[in-house]
Amino acid sequence: MNVIAAVKSYVNKMNEESEPGMKVLLMDKETTSIISMVYGQSEIQQKEVFLLERIDSPNYANSTGLRYLKCLVFLRPTQQNIQALCLELRNPKYGAYYIYFSNIIAKADIKILAEHDEQEVVKEVQEFYMDYLAVNPHLFSIGLPTCMFSGNWNPSALQRTVQGIVSVLLSLKKCPTIRYQANSDACKILGQRIDEVLNKESSLFSFGQNSQSMLLILDRRDDPMTPLLNQWTYQAMVHELLTINNNRVNLSNVPGIPKEMSEVVLSAEQDGFYARNIFMNYGEMGTSIKQLMDQFQTKAKSHQKIESIADMKNFVEAYPQFKKLSGNVAKHVTVVGELSSMVNKYNLLDVSEVEQEISSQTDHSAHLQSIKKLINNDKVRDIDAAKLVMLYALRYQNHSNNDVKSLISLLKKRGVSDTLLKNTVNILEYAGSHARQSDLFNVENAVKITKRFIKGLSGVDNVYTQHKPVLHETLEEIVRGRLKEQLYPYIGSSYNNGRYQDIIIFIVGGATYEESLTVHSFNKMNSPTFNVLLGGTTIHNSASFLQEVEQAMKNVERTHTRHIRNVTFD
Missing domain, CATH: 3.40.50.1910 (Sec1/Munc18 (SM) protein, domain 2)
Incomplete structure (x- = not known):
């Protein structure tokens, strides 16, 4: 069961079933994301796709089109798309249309499309089931x-x-x-x-x-614990600290970032280094980056001697790979460098150690003191301080000495935003013990922790990988x-x-x-x-998860958190 392979096979089939020749690929916002998750633009263009267009773009509506081109249409079967496609077929911009819907389409909608195809430009209509992000x-x-x-x-x-x-x-x-x-x-x-x-x-x-x-x-x-924790494997860590959106990472807020690095693509399908390191932990990433740099330097040095036509020919043949490697080196050095900077700047190792202990062990007094210490640390981010309180509230919700009120008071004193303060209450209402079927904190934890210390990931101290x-x-x-x-x-x-x-x-x-x-x-x-x-x-990091919680709890009566509601909202 490989969803990337499934989507790729549909895209290949879509291209193969149309007649040979230059083509336009016409998509909507969502199908553009679906295809970009598995194919880069250059890869698509290698399949005789001359242009990529969006049917929902105002610029496309005003364009003239090229009648000698064939058009591959890949759309979600929404009413909005059906209407846009009807307008397209009534005044076709291209000579032939091969229409593929990402999901089941109603027979009535196919009939409507047929009625609008007055010039008989539609050669094919099929359902290709790729209505998700792989x-x-x-x-x-x-x-x-x-x-x-x-x-x-x-x-x-x-x-x-x-x-x-x-x-x-x-x-x-x-x-x-x-x-x-x-x-x-x-x-x-x-x-x-x-x-x-x-x-x-x-x-x-x-x-x-x-x-x-x-x-x-x-x-x-x-x-609710898992999406609140800081992460230490490459893909998860990038998403937590920098956010991955459809394989893209926005680095424009990083000080001194070169323009070409303001947004980078992290795709295991198009980037061998990322594919090999996607599940590597933070400790191992430094070694991997060093090896990538060494590989680049070796290749760069070998290309400095160009003394003959044969040398030039070999250089030209190797250059696309060389250029790709140099771009990869710069990209991953930049990303890992920014992760490292954030880990040090925001004391994330200290924060994560306490997060892991709360999620995996029971020691109320020690956890309470550790959280108070980190709340009072200026280097710790507000969101990390608030998440520690949320983790504490979830673990010790029914503890006789629960002191979530004093922790919320410390957050208020620190100047944490109202949104984060409200989420300390929302998280308990959303996913407290009343809402859970599984026992997050069962009595077998001590045995499991021992096993985790033995079987933990190499390269990162096991203290950061206790949680399962x-x-x-x-x-x-x-x-x-x-x-x-x-x-x-x-x-x-x-x-x-x-x-x-x-x-x-x-x-x-x-x-x-x-x-x-x-x-x-x-x-x-x-x-x-x-x-x-x-x-x-969706695929959450802690920030998006808290937005999910906030949205889910809008207008919901607080029946399980009245005891802490006043201290939060007064």
């Missing part, structure tokens, strides 16, 4: 920054999520058993809506003999065939004694790169017996 081979996102409002599904986000998951299933040719987290209405509703589509479109899902597959729908609220997401335990239960039906009920009547080979896990409220690492490690150990694919409404 982030890593085992990770996909629907691309929704938030999905809940006032404690319930935002209706448009629910519809978009159903469409995204359905397209994942179709692209991978899976018709799975659906299970969901029992205490989550959001998971149940999503599961039911997907099941309705599977039944309605049963002919599309009749894949014949298929491996046993399961779609397991989980709620972000069951594990709840998803880790869930996967262990699946392997043992012990996923309890009362905790994860079935939708529909597909039972198979709980034994599955292909497992698609979807997290309502967003997945994280730490969970992606968990799945990657699990697949390495258990493939081909088990193959896990992870998806989420």
Whole structure:
């Protein structure tokens, strides 16, 4: 189950099925993101694609077009896109149109398009199921920054999520058993809506003999700790500290950054160094960057001797690779340099040590003192100070000596923003013990911690890698065939004694790169017996997760946090 390979195969098929010759690729905002996640612009242009256009761009509406070019159309089947395409076909800019929709399209919409194709320029209409963002081979996102409002599904986000998951299933040719987290209405509703589509479109899902597959729908609220923690593997760390948006990282705010480095692309498909180091931890990244620099310097030196025509020819042939390598060196040195600067500037090693201890151990008095000390440290960022209080509030919510009030008072005294203060309350209302099905802080933790110290990642002191997401335990239960039906009920009547080979896990409220690492490690150990694919409404870092929490808690009555509400909002 490789979502990047699935999307790439559709793009290749799209290009191969049209007639040879120069083409235009016409997309919308979302399908542009879908394709850019797996292909760079130069790679697309190598497939005889002369122009990339956006149907929703005002500039495109006013352009004249080139009738001798063929047009590959890749759009989401929305009403807005259908209307725009009708206008396009009534006055076609190009000689022939090959139309591909990213998901199931209604027969009525195809009829409307046919009626507008008065000049008979449409050569083909097909459904190519790539209505999601393929982030890593085992990770996909629907691309929704938030999905809940006032404690319930935002209706448009629910519809978009159903469409995204359905397209994942179709692209991978899976018709799975659906299970969901029992205490989550959001998971149940999503599961039911997907099941309705599977039944309605049963002919599309009749894949014949298929491996046993399961779609397991989980709620972000069951594990609020994971998205709050600082991260120490390359991809996760970049997202936490700099933010990755559709494989792009904005560095324009970095002091003294060269113009060409103001935005960089981090794509494992187009960047071998990134592919090799995506799950490497911070300690190992320094060694990897040094090796990349040495490799570059060796190649740079070898090209200084050009004494003959043959030397020139060899140089020219090697130059594109040389240029690419030099760009890669500069990019990763810049990114890792900025990460290193932020780690030192904001005391992130000290912050992370306390975060990890709170998430993995129980020592109320020591944790309280450590948090107070860091709140009073001027080098620590406001968001890190507030997150420490949130982690404390979650772990010690029911502790007899809970002192979250004094910690919030210290945050107020420090001058932390009202938004962060409110989120210390929101997080408990959103994902406190009343909202969780799993026990985040079970009594087996001491045993697990001992194992983690032994099995921890090399290169970074194990103190920074103690935490394991709840998803880790869930996967262990699946392997043992012990996923309890009362905790994860079935939708529909597909039972198979709980034994599955292909497992698609979807997290309502967003997945994280730490969970992606968990799945990657699990697949390495258990493939081909088990193959896990992870998806989420979005891929969170701590800042985006807190926006999700804030949106979900708007207009929700605070029934579980009245005891700390006054100290926050007075």
